[in-house]
Amino acid sequence: MELQQMRYVVAVAETNSFTRAAERCLVVQSALSHQIARLERELGARLFERTSRRVRMTPAGEAFLPAARQCLEAADRAAAETAAALGEVRGRLAVGVISTVAAVDIPDALREFRRQYPHVRISLRVGPSEDLIDRVKHGAIDVAFLGLPTTTRPDGVAAHELARDRLVAVVAPAHPLADQPTVTLRGLCSEVFVDLPAGTAGREESDQAFSAAGLDREVAFEVTTADFTARLVRSGLAVALLPSAYVSQLTGVVTIEVADAPARVEYAIWSRGGRAPAATAFLAILDIPAA
Template structure:
């Protein structure tokens, strides 16, 4: 068993295809299939069920996958630690972020990080705050930027508050509310809303303030990203509630203060376990002191 065989198995599991896995690993499919078959023979168990329509993990494959992933991460960490000992930061930096992060200029920060540490492979995933925090706990992400309610408690991770601010009503330029100096929730309750998916922290921030005020609202459009949300609002299909610090950057829309509206806290969370040199360098760039690197 070697690391390359593990990489092939992970690629097949992630793509559900030997053909796509071979393309991802830059090898011919016959070579990849041969190595997976050799590994299955050594393990004495089939890792994949193969049919003409699909490829999926067997029970043995599902048991093998977490250990294989840990082995590959340990090998990568070992290479990074050796490089760090010689004064060079290498390895991988896996970050997560909500789509409305405003406390930091993330592209600018990542640009500076890349300039300082060109040998680090950076990946960035978007998502909901709850899932991002979970991925940091699971070790899938090194750090993540969240947007949550003031009472939100993170578990199993280190965290730091970055910003604290109110939401504003985001409306089309021709909307009747566009010229208002300020509105309240009762004024907004009769509007049609564009919002994030039900069950997310971003949606809960708005739902809870309306419920606390004894008001109901109609969310007619659920979206996963801010770009589509802004386009729907721009076309007059509804209004949105977004953090003021983020909403001011949306072109062609008006931001109206909401005196009793939601409050959003942006937090940075990172792993409690030993950080890689790449992750430690990222926290240092942000001015955050994390736990010492592993090893």
């Protein structure tokens, strides 16, 4: 069993395609397929179900995947730690962020990191907070920046609080509430909302606030990015609750203070098992303490 074979399996699992996996791994598809078939023979089990239309992992493949990822992570960390002992920062830096992160300027920090450490492979994933926490736990992401309700803390990871913020209402310029300096949750509950999908941490903070006030609201639009949220608000189709530190980046919308608004906390998180040298160097650029 070889590390390269594991990389191929992970690539196919993440892309659901032998063709796209080969492109990612910079090999021809026949070579990738041959190595995976060789690994399957060695394991005595098929890892993928292949048809002309789709690729899907078998139960054996699902069982193999987490261990394969751990092996690759361990190999990458071993190489990075060796380089760090020689005074070099190498390896990878996988960063995760929510779309409304406001406490840190991620693009600016990544640009400075690349300038200082050009030999590190950088990747970025945007997703909901709960997904980022899970990926940090499993080593798929090194450092993540997320937001949670004040009643919740990141579980199973090391965390550093970055900032606290309150949500504000965001409406179209022509909306009847646009000229109001302040509104309450009761004054908003009859509006049609755009929000994150149900079950996400970002949605939870708003749902909790309306529920605690004994109010119901209609969330007609569920989206995963703040940019699309703003587009729906600009069109007059819905209103939204967004972090006040983030809405300053938006144009074509009106912000209204919410007297009884929910709050959130932004965190930087990383694995409890320790940080790779690249992750430590990246957090140092952001002046986030090592402890």
